[in-house]
Amino acid sequence: MSGFGTPAVGEAPAVFEEFGAELVEVLGEERAAWWRKPRSPYRPALAVRRSEGGEPLAALLTSGRPATAAVKIVDLWCAATAAGLAAAESLVDALLEERALAGDAAVKWEVAPGVSLPPFAIARGFAPMRAPWGAKGTERFAGFVTWLREVPHEELGYYAQTTLYTCGAVAGLMAVEARGVVGFAGSGAGDRDREIGFWREATNHPACEPIGLAVRLREEVGSVAGGDAADDAPVEVALDRTGPVLLEDYQGFEFDYRAELQAHSTARAEALGVPIARERVSMEELEARLNDGWVALLLVDEEPMHGVTGAHWIVAHAARDGMFLLEDPWVEDPAGESWVDTHDMPVAAADLDRMVRWGADGYRGIVWLRRA
Known part of the structure; x- marks a missing residue:
């Protein structure tokens, strides 16, 4: 994954560690632990936008299974300023453009409890996914998706197997x-x-x-x-x-x-x-x-x-x-x-x-x- 044209990109947590101290400061320890979670081999990537003075304005963590045509936004952080919001929108727009050029069908957005989907995401087509019947404890996340390629369908209900064999x-x-x-x-x-x-x-x-x-x-x-x-x-x-x-x-x-x-x-x-x-x-x-x-x-x-x-x-x-x-x-x-x-x-x-x-x-x- 190229990192959608941003200056600081690569696999998390390796790249995360390069910016770890300053991102922990803005994210907080609990949220930063989620960003640090080992996600290999699921194509993790971190992109950061900075001010002219080098201060982080926005950071975007993504992942996605190999051999699938979707990437997931794991989390997006931005500074609580106009410049931070603009940087966050720029990161998401660049991701959407890159994944469309790559031939992907969808970009998904995973929203953790206590975190809100930014209003600008709705304008970019992100819509709620049907909540699962059961998902091995990951039901706590809300899911949103914007489709880059149209595949008409009605969602089936989802349930995650609770054993290795079922x-x-x-x-x-x-x-x-x-x-x-x-x-x-x-x-x-x-x-x-x-x-x-x-x-x-x-x-x-x-x-x-x-x-x-x-x-x-x-x-x-x-x-x-x-x-x-x-x-x-x-x-x-x-x-x-x-x-x-x-x-x-x-x-x-x-x-x-x-x-x-x-x-x-x-x-x-x-x-x-x-x-x-x-x-x-x-x-x-x-x-x-x-x-x-x-x-x-x-x-x-x-x-x-x-x-x-x-x-x-x-x-x-x-x-x-x-x-x-x-x-x-x-x-x-x-x-x-x-x-x-x-x-x-x-x-x-x-x-x-x-x-x-x-x-x-x-x-x-x-x-x-x-x-x-």
Whole structure:
């Protein structure tokens, strides 16, 4: 990240330390600790505007996941003077211009408790994001976004998984809202019970493989009165590999019983009328189906976003001109992420194409859910 034309730019906290003493003085210890938080590898950058005499007038801290098309304003400070406000507006304007030139779809703004969104942000299109049902303690932040590329959509509700292994369950329970089914309700312990219960019925220990997840999702949407009447096959699977999947690290008994569970899920899918297509889905087809009344649960490799390989489930719910909007149940809160990063997360087709694959063969697993 270049720093949008400012004289002092780089990764936080390294660059923060260069200006640390004077910024601690203006920010206060508690707020400065948030600025110092290690945010690598999420592209942290600090930009500072100064007066002719070298006094700091405004400072802007940003971050953003690799392989996504959004940057988040973590915080903005400015001196309580006309010059400070002008410097703050200049920093934000420069950021918006740079991210538009870079092809990003959105700039988000995370607002901590006790901090207000400056009035000039509204004039630049920053609008409130839908508050999450649950977000691992990061619900305390308010979220705002201004769209640099238009992707027409209605926001899905957001919930952050509370375990390392319930991403598939959470993805499914977020997606069902598009079907008119209540997944989460913002009810704290009740929502976590739903998360764990759905996972227990869909899991292949500990992961949810595509067909088993689709079967549980089909049962979920069919359990609501009228849920079966809208169409014959509200849930479908696209998996361009036959045989068991997500078992690359298992052998012997550990492989065999999981493979048997997957065979049972395949038989159950047939009984429920869940079609399983074996052709590979392109990003063009994914976009077309999203615009034709579907949402998609995507099996992805997290490596492009986090630098560490891992199987994970996310939800794609809108797309336009090669830009996709995703709900990612995982929030890397120890590195400064919040629900603001992972709700309505834009990703370009080329990056999503790298993510939606798993294993040495790079097979692609997608669970389709038809909207109401």
